[in-house]
Amino acid sequence: MPEFFNVLxxxxxxxxxxxHTGHRTxxxxxxxxxxxxxxxxxxxxxxxxxxxxxxxxxxxxxxxALDTFGASNSLPAILTVVGEVAMGSTAxxxxxxxxxxxxxxxxxIPPDADAVLQIEHTQTVESKDxxxxxxxxxxxxxVAVGQNILMVGExxxxxxxxxxxxxxLRAQDIGGLLALGIxxxxxxxxxxxxxxxxxxxIIEPTGDLDYGQIRDINSYTIASxxxxxxxxxxxxxxxxxxxxxxxEAASTALHxxxxxxxxxxxxxxVRDMTVQVIDRLGDPGVLLHGVATRPGKPTVLGVVEGKxxxxxxxxxVSAMVQFLVLGVPAIFRLQGAKRxxxxxxxxxxVSRNVPSASGREDYVPTRLIETSEGLVAEPVFGKSNLIYTxxxxxxxxxxxxxxxxxxxxEWVEVLLF
Amino acid sequence: MPEFFNVLxxxxxxxxxxxHTGHRTxxxxxxxxxxxxxxxxxxxxxxxxxxxxxxxxxxxxxxxALDTFGASNSLPAILTVVGEVAMGSTAxxxxxxxxxxxxxxxxxIPPDADAVLQIEHTQTVESKDxxxxxxxxxxxxxVAVGQNILMVGExxxxxxxxxxxxxxLRAQDIGGLLALGIxxxxxxxxxxxxxxxxxxxIIEPTGDLDYGQIRDINSYTIASxxxxxxxxxxxxxxxxxxxxxxxEAASTALHxxxxxxxxxxxxxxVRDMTVQVIDRLGDPGVLLHGVATRPGKPTVLGVVEGKxxxxxxxxxVSAMVQFLVLGVPAIFRLQGAKRxxxxxxxxxxVSRNVPSASGREDYVPTRLIETSEGLVAEPVFGKSNLIYTxxxxxxxxxxxxxxxxxxxxEWVEVLLF
Numbered sequence: 088m089p090e091f092f093n094v095l096x097x098x099x100x101x102x103x104x105x106x107h108t109g110h111r112t113x114x115x116x117x118x119x120x121x122x123x124x125x126x127x128x129x130x131x132x133x134x135x136x137x138x139x140x141x142x143x144x145x146x147x148x149x150x151x152a153l154d155t156f157g158a159s160n161s162l163p164a165i166l167t168v169v170g171e172v173a174m175g176s177t178a179x180x181x182x183x184x185x186x187x188x189x190x191x192x193x194x195x196i197p198p199d200a201d202a203v204l205q206i207e208h209t210q211t212v213e214s215k216d217x218x219x220x221x222x223x224x225x226x227x228x229x230v231a232v233g234q235n236i237l238m239v240g241e242x243x244x245x246x247x248x249x250x251x252x253x254x255x256l257r258a259q260d261i262g263g264l265l266a267l268g269i270x271x272x273x274x275x276x277x278x279x280x281x282x283x284x285x286x287x288x289i290i291e292p293t294g295d296l297d298y299g300q301i302r303d304i305n306s307y308t309i310a311s312x313x314x315x316x317x318x319x320x321x322x323x324x325x326x327x328x329x330x331x332x333x334x335e336a337a338s339t340a341l342h343x344x345x346x347x348x349x350x351x352x353x354x355x356x357v358r359d360m361t362v363q364v365i366d367r368l369g370d371p372g373v374l375l376h377g378v379a380t381r382p383g384k385p386t387v388l389g390v391v392e393g394k395x396x397x398x399x400x401x402x403x404v405s406a407m408v409q410f411l412v413l414g415v416p417a418i419f420r421l422q423g424a425k426r427x428x429x430x431x432x433x434x435x436x437v438s439r440n441v442p443s444a445s446g447r448e449d450y451v452p453t454r455l456i457e458t459s460e461g462l463v464a465e466p467v468f469g470k471s472n473l474i475y476t477x478x479x480x481x482x483x484x485x486x487x488x489x490x491x492x493x494x495x496x497e498w499v500e501v502l503l504f
Numbered sequence: 505m506p507e508f509f510n511v512l513x514x515x516x517x518x519x520x521x522x523x524h525t526g527h528r529t530x531x532x533x534x535x536x537x538x539x540x541x542x543x544x545x546x547x548x549x550x551x552x553x554x555x556x557x558x559x560x561x562x563x564x565x566x567x568x569a570l571d572t573f574g575a576s577n578s579l580p581a582i583l584t585v586v587g588e589v590a591m592g593s594t595a596x597x598x599x600x601x602x603x604x605x606x607x608x609x610x611x612x613i614p615p616d617a618d619a620v621l622q623i624e625h626t627q628t629v630e631s632k633d634x635x636x637x638x639x640x641x642x643x644x645x646x647v648a649v650g651q652n653i654l655m656v657g658e659x660x661x662x663x664x665x666x667x668x669x670x671x672x673l674r675a676q677d678i679g680g681l682l683a684l685g686i687x688x689x690x691x692x693x694x695x696x697x698x699x700x701x702x703x704x705x706i707i708e709p710t711g712d713l714d715y716g717q718i719r720d721i722n723s724y725t726i727a728s729x730x731x732x733x734x735x736x737x738x739x740x741x742x743x744x745x746x747x748x749x750x751x752e753a754a755s756t757a758l759h760x761x762x763x764x765x766x767x768x769x770x771x772x773x774v775r776d777m778t779v780q781v782i783d784r785l786g787d788p789g790v791l792l793h794g795v796a797t798r799p800g801k802p803t804v805l806g807v808v809e810g811k812x813x814x815x816x817x818x819x820x821v822s823a824m825v826q827f828l829v830l831g832v833p834a835i836f837r838l839q840g841a842k843r844x845x846x847x848x849x850x851x852x853x854v855s856r857n858v859p860s861a862s863g864r865e866d867y868v869p870t871r872l873i874e875t876s877e878g879l880v881a882e883p884v885f886g887k888s889n890l891i892y893t894x895x896x897x898x899x900x901x902x903x904x905x906x907x908x909x910x911x912x913x914e915w916v917e918v919l920l921f
Contacts, residue, residue, distance in 0.1 A: 119709075123728045137892070140715045144887055146771050174745065174769065175705035177715040191771035193705055193818065193889075195716040242890040249895065257921050258728035259894035262721040262820055265709035266891050288592035288610055292536075292682035298557045298594040299612040304679035311540045311675035328591065352591065354563050354608035401610065403679055429872065429898065431848005431920045455846065470561055472610075473659040474683050475554070477676035478666065481846065503848045504674050 094377035096488055097412050097448050100388060103374055104413060109393025110423040111275040111345070118271060119264045122256050124317050125274035126422045131250040133267055136240035141196035145235040148187040148209065148224065149178075149200035155229040163225035165212070170220060172197060187224065196236055203235035204228075243267070253425035275423035279319045281340035282306050285326045285333055285361070286352040286401055304474060305350035305399070305406045312410055318346070318418045328357050334364045337396075341368055345421050347396045348414065350406050358385055361398040365389035368396070379488065380448045382471035383409035395421070404471040408450045408483065411502075430502055433482070435464035437499045441484065443492035452480035453501050464501050480504075511794035513905055514829050514865050517805060520791055521830060526810025527840040528692040528762070535688060536681045539673050541734050542691035543839045548667040550684055553657035558613035560589075562652040565604040565626065565641065566597075566617035572646040580642035582629070587637060589614060604641065613653055620652035621645075660684070670842035692840035696736045698757035699723050702743045702750055702778070703769040703818055721891060722767035722816070722823045729827055735763070735835045745774050751781045754813075758785055762838050764813045765831065767823050768804075775802055778815040782806035785813070796905065797865045799888035800826035812838070821888040825867045825900065828919075847919055850899070852881035854916045858901065860909035869897035870918050881918050897921070 095103065114128040143149065150166060158164035170180035171189035180188040182199035190196070190203060204226060212223040243249055249263060250256075256274070264272060284303045292302045303325055310320035321344060326336045333349075341347045351361045366372040369391035378386045383405035387398030395417040399406040411430075419427040435455060443449045454465040464484055469476040482501040486492055493499055512520065531545040560566065567583060575581035587597035588606035597605040599616035607613070607620060621643060629640040660666055666680060667673075673691070681689060701720045709719045720742055727737035738761060743753045750766075758764045768778045783789040786808035795803045800822035804815030812834040816823040828847075836844040852872060860866045871882040881901055886893040899918040903909055910916055 120724050120727070123731065135713075138718065138889075139713055142718075142889070144889060146773075173716075174703065174771075175716050191769070191773070193703070193718070193769060193771070237887060237889055242886075242892045249892065258725045258732070259820075259824060259891060259897075259921065261728050262725035262824070263891045263895040265724050266719055266721045266820075268709060268711075268713070268719060270710050286591065286610070292685060293687050294685075296552075296556055296685070299590075299592050301555065301559075301610070302683055302685060304683045307537050307682050308675045308679035310537070311678050314540065315675070352608070352610060354591075354610070356563075356608070403676075403683075407676060407679070429848075429850060429920055431846075432850065433846060433848065434851065469659075470654060472555075472559070472561055472654055474676060474680045475659045475666065478680040480676075503846055504676065 093375055094379050094384065095375055096379050100375055100378045101413055101416055104388050104390065104395055104417060105420050107371065107374065107390035107393070108395045108417055108420045110421055111278060113276045114273045115276050116271055116273050119261055119269060122272050122274055123258065123261055125256050126424045127250050127252055127254045127256065128273045128275045128423060129252050130248050131264065131269065131272065133243045133245055133247050133249050135267065136245045137243040137266055138237050138239060138241065141239055142237040143190045143192060143194045143196060143203045143235060144237055145203050145205050146192050147190060147206045147235065148204040149190045149197050150187045150202055150204050150230065151182065151184065151200060152202040152230050152232045152234070154185055155204065155226050158226045158229050160227050163227050166224050166226055167221050168224055201232045202230040204230050205235065253423050255424045255428055277317065277319050278345035278418060278421035279321055280313045280346040280348060280418065281321050281323050281344040282309050282348045283323045283326055283336055283340055284350050285328055285357065287328045289325050291325065304403055305401065308403065308407050309348055309350065309410050312415065313418065316415050316418045317422055328352060328360065330360055330364065333360060334367055337364050337368060341391060341394060341396070346394055346417060348399060350399045350401055352401045358387065362387055365396050365398060378409065379446060380408070380412065380450065382450070386413065388413065402471040403474040404452065404477055407477060432500050432502045433462060434498055435462035435501055437484065437493050437495060437497055438463050438465040439495045441466055441486060441493045443486040443490060445489060445491050448488045449486035450483040451486065452476040453482055453484040454479065455481040455501060464499050510792055511796050511801065512792055513796050517792055517795045518830055518833055521805050521807065521812055521834060522837050524788065524791065524807035524810070525812045525834055525837045527838055528695055530693045531690045532693050533688055533690050536678055536686060539689050539691055540675065540678055542673050543841045544667050544669055544671045544673065545690045545692045545840060546669050547665050548681065548686065548689065550660045550662055550664050550666050552684065553662045554660040554683055555654050555656060555658065558656055559654040560607045560609060560611045560613060560620045560652060561654050562620050562622050563609050564607060564623045564652065565621040566607045566614050567604045567619055567621050567647065568599065568601065568617060569619040569647050569649045569651070571602055572621065572643050575643045575646050577644050580644050583641050583643055584638050585641055618649045619647040621647050622652065670840050672841045672845055694734065694736050695762035695835060695838035696738055697730045697763040697765060697835065698738050698740050698761040699726050699765045700740045700743055700753055700757055701767050702745055702774065704745050706742050708742065721820055722818065725820065725824050726765055726767065726827050729832065730835065733832050733835045734839050745769060745777065747777055747781065750777060751784055754781050754785060758808060758811060758813070763811055763834060765816060766814070767816045767818055769818045775804070779804055782813050782815060795826065796863060797825070797829065797867065799867070803830070805830065819888040820891040821869065821894055824894060849917045849919045850879060851915055852879035852918055853913055854901065854910050855880050855882040856912045858883055858903060858910045860903040860907060862906060862908050865905045866903035867900040868903065869893040870899055870901040871896065872898040872918060881916055
């Protein structure tokens with residue numbers, strides 16, 4: 088059983104895979120509010136200026152700035168308040184020299200005004216009731232032209248590109264579109280990802296275990312990650328360790344979906360079979376036999392007609408780590424996203440030595456513990472067959488490819504699940 | 505118009521709110537695979553050991569460790585391979601002294617064996633065809649008892665608590681449960697969050713703007729964040745700036761939901777009205793009039809009968825930042841989660857000076873730019889009325905409460921959206 092690896096660093100492996108992966112060309116036209124987590128399929132332009140009228144950013148008085156020139160505590164300017172701008176309607180107050188209008192935050196600036204005076208810098212004369220117009224105010228500070236005013240188009244100008252093609256839509260993007268009255272939007276269709284588990288020892292999670300058997304969990308952890316990252320998972324079930332069965336199942340799955348994930352047994356023979364099956368599915372077939380990571384080195388990457396294929400190790404920790412590193416970016420690529428949204432991490436001090444080898448990227452399941460001296464990363468050591476090392480972890484401590492591990496007390500980066 | 509603030513630091517404000525917030529007591533019993541993102545409502549215990557039988561973690565030979573004692577390149581031990589463990593079935597091979605069995609990764613260890621010999625440390629004698637049993641191998645290294653074996657219960661022991669009450673379920677947790685055959689699970693019911701927008705100037709996003717009007721976007725950005733964090737949003741529409749209308753709408757919304765969010769106009773008078781309305785809804789009512797953050801200082805926090813109420817500023821950036829800081833933890837608390845899942849961040853060098861004031865926590869919308877010298881955080885400056893400062897940002901640069909801003913080139917933490 089000769090073992091042949093064509094191993095690449097994970098970043099290069101990802102590049103290779105994404106470089107061969109096509110993206111969806113079909114588009115859906117959907118309600119903007121339902122577009123959270125989808126990806127734009129064309130640029131979006133502003134149909135009008137935002138704001139579309141000059142607005143006050145303060146509670147105060149709309150004034151002509153010139154009327155406040157030189158105002159100070161010792162020599163206040165005196166203005167006559169002749170009106171009030173009602174919220175939500177056109178400002179109709181006409182201001183002559185020396186006149187001002189009450190205005191609220193968000194109110195429309197009257198045509199004759201060019202600044203807003205903060206209420207805190209004024210006082211009504213003779214404590215007269217401010218609700219009875221007109222009344223006089225003393226002004227203790229000058230305002231500049233444009234002060235406390237949101238100008239027309241200050242947020243977005245008519246005709247400008249507000250979102251590019253390939254943009255992953257977040258809460259604020261939905262808000263930005265609706266602010267412009269864009270209530271429908273074109274997005275790429277959602278890719279579907281077929282998931283096949285192989286292994287004569289694997290049974291459905293609903294089954295009763297006999298000795299020698301284990302339940303399929305990889306199909307479900309991968310499917311969960313697919314859902315969380317904008318794909319539609321389809322669990323295709325368990326296939327025996329048999330070339331013809333796997334080829335048929337893989338071929339059918341690939342035909343009906345945009346991506347294929349095979350979680351294979353971990354033995355060399357089963358892995359070799361996966362490689363052969365992927366090569367038989369079409370061109371270019373297998374791209375890579377291994378990724379320089381631990382866990383998950385014996386990962387197989389392939390592409391057939393622009394559809395990515397991942398042959399993941401059967402060990403649940405390896406499968407999940409490799410899917411996070413390679414599968415998730417592939418889903419975003421399939422969705423037409425220009426880039427994978429940045430996964431968050433936290434910095435913490437590692438509680439003990441973490442050995443590694445240079446030339447390999449390690450991902451160590453890690454607890455995060457709040458202490459009086461800050462966040463501590465406590466590695467959860469265990470073989471990569473042990474799913475509970477991940478259950479008991481808050482994230483993955485990443486040992487970069489050029490490092491020989493970390494010493495206790497060093498700052499490390501923990502990628503959050 | 506007297507302005508009264510009882511301002512707390514954001515961490516203390518959050519503590520205050522969560523301290524008064526009750527959590528769901530009803531539970532759903534659901535399929536484990538559908539439980540991603542839900543929260544356990546009771547501890548979960550392992551019904552059996554995992555693994556439930558001794559498994560090989562390597563491709564190789566199951567042996568008696570004693571038979572390899574002292575084996576070396578110059579003096580190999582000789583073993584007779586008398587069988588092969590088939591994947592997925594009980595290992596029936598009987599080993600006498602000096603005998604071994606072929607075994608694959610994940611295979612069941614035969615009863616008489618106590619170690620697995622890696623195939624790389626052996627060689628078949630006379631290059632005999634290894635598929636024909638029995639055959640002899642030379643062993644070049646000794647193995648210790650237990651080596652390359654996953655022991656019974658090494659992942660999880662029967663009867664141990666695998667998940668506590670109040671645990672937020674991630675992909676690996678689903679996997680861990682299914683590995684144990686736990687295909688149904690009890691979780692807290694999903695909380696519903698009512699969202700009311702107020703302001704005479706606000707219209708539905710579908711509407712045509714007149715001068716002085718703006719479209720409601722806060723309801724939709726908040727609803728998006730609610731969905732992303734496990735709640736069910738209900739957009740209750742726009743209410744005029746009128747005490748009785750707001751009281752009636754708020755009362756109805758609170759009655760039918762687990763949490764209430766009011767995005768109010770930003771003027772002092774409207775904010776005061778929101779405070780009065782929250783106080784009229786029940787006990788204890790308003791907890792706090794302000795949070796020491798920018799943007800979003802004039803946030804109102806209240807609780808009525810364990811249901812949190814947020815009165816958010818009308819400015820879209822303020823509303824979103826405050827909802828991330830205070831609303832999201834409240835949703836997790838309502839879901840019964842013991843803690844809010846850590847939000848990821850990235851570290852970057854800030855491209856320019858960011859002024860702030862000590863005693864206040866600032867959140868500055870920020871772009872993230874990959875450069876040859878690492879990640880750079882480029883603040884997107886703009887008034888908090890401008891939603892596109894968030895659209896153009898990848899995250900929020902956080903200026904801690906005890907800092908007077910940052911200088912260009914300093915390392916900063918950027919919270920990802």
